[in-house]
Amino acid sequence: MGDWRTLKKLLDSMIDNDLEADMTIRVRGSSFQVDFVHAGKRYRKNHRTREKAEAWEIKSKARLLEGLPLDPNKPIEPQTIGKKLEDLLWDVYDMTWSKQKSYHTTRNRLKKVLRELDGSMEINDLTTDVLDQYVVTLERQGNRPGTINRKLSVLSKALRHAYRREDLKRMPHVPRQGEPPTRFRWYTEGEQKIILEACRESNYPDFFLLMMTLFDTGMRISEVMFLKRSSVMLDKRVFVLGREETKNDLGRAIPMTDRMNRLYSQRSVGSSNFYFDMSYDTICKEWHQVRNRIGMGQGDTIHAIRHTFCSRLSQNGVDMRRIQEFAGHKDLSTTQRYTHLDVEKTRDDINKLESCTDLNHLLPCDSQRDTDGDSTSS
Secondary structure: OOOHHHHHHHHHOOOOOOOOOOOOEEEEOOEEEEEEEEOOEEEEEEEOOHHHHHHHHHHHHHHHHOOOOOOOOOOOOOEEOOOEHHHHHHHHHHHOHHHOOOHHHHHHHHHHHHHHOOOOOEHHHOOHHHHHHHHHHHHHOOOOHHHHHHHHHHHHHHHHHHHHOOOOOOOOOOOOOOOOOOOOOOOOHHHHHHHHHHHOOOOOOHHHHHHHHHHHHOOOHHHHHOOEHHHEEOOOOEEEEOHHHOOOOOOEEEEOOHHHHHHHHOOOOOOOOEOOOOOHHHHHHHHHHHHHHOOOOOOOOOHHHHHHHHHHHHHOOOOHHHHHHHHOOOOHHHHHHHHHHHHHHHHHHHOHHHHHOOOHHHOOOHHHHHHHHHHHHO
């Protein structure tokens, strides 16, 4: 059939009505997927490299135009046109989620959903019953209600997109799990020491500094990942984040602790514009190893370090407005979630009155109070 250059020239000159000649290759996880339609039928195949994907597409289109099967030894059956779940999720990711600052979190969640559900399933087969069974499976696997809801949210947004585009005939009911009131997990000083000691054993030398930065600045993990050289102002002892570097487009300045200033003074950036050369997946993998090494549970997350930062400041009497500025909370109500810690500290302080003046001998004993209570109620 000639060499590839000849074939490509042939295809480029073909009439669109006969066969679309545009490359239809998309990244699907770690693969390159060819996906094209010919004579009302769909042909797809995954390849490890883009070059192999392009070569297969060119060869396949040429054979189809000649009326030949794609592979005489192992013919690939054409698929009837119908949106697949995998295609839908990645399409929405490419159009919307990939442009968000938290794209890495959504991408990882999307991959988990596709591992748990059949990505080759047509979206019109994703009924309410299928979704209900999916929830049951997630519960049996030990997923928490909040985790389940975030996975369902990915599916719900994608299905609504398909319904608006009329790729989905009927919008299924997407269930939601009831979530208990949020209890903030934050690490004690002892836990912080154990965590950081374990971080020193990481295969990535910068992982310790990254974790120290999270504890001492309260930055979001995405903000630390893309921390620029220009954002670390050692002379003024402050981290400065531009609005384009934060989740909610609020730039902010975070003063450096003495140990932060010392650590960053010793750290050389080299030619890179960023301090850390670690992907989100790598950071999560290292965190899981640390967590397993010191016997922590699944609920002990990296994000809890941010709660720890806010909680420590609140416990030490720092004004809520100041904590809001440091953490980059858009609304003060978000920061005020940490005021319960002030109440606990205040209760400890007020109870010191008892140690100053012992009046317990004047109080009725428990048994007397119980008796009085019974007689009153009768």
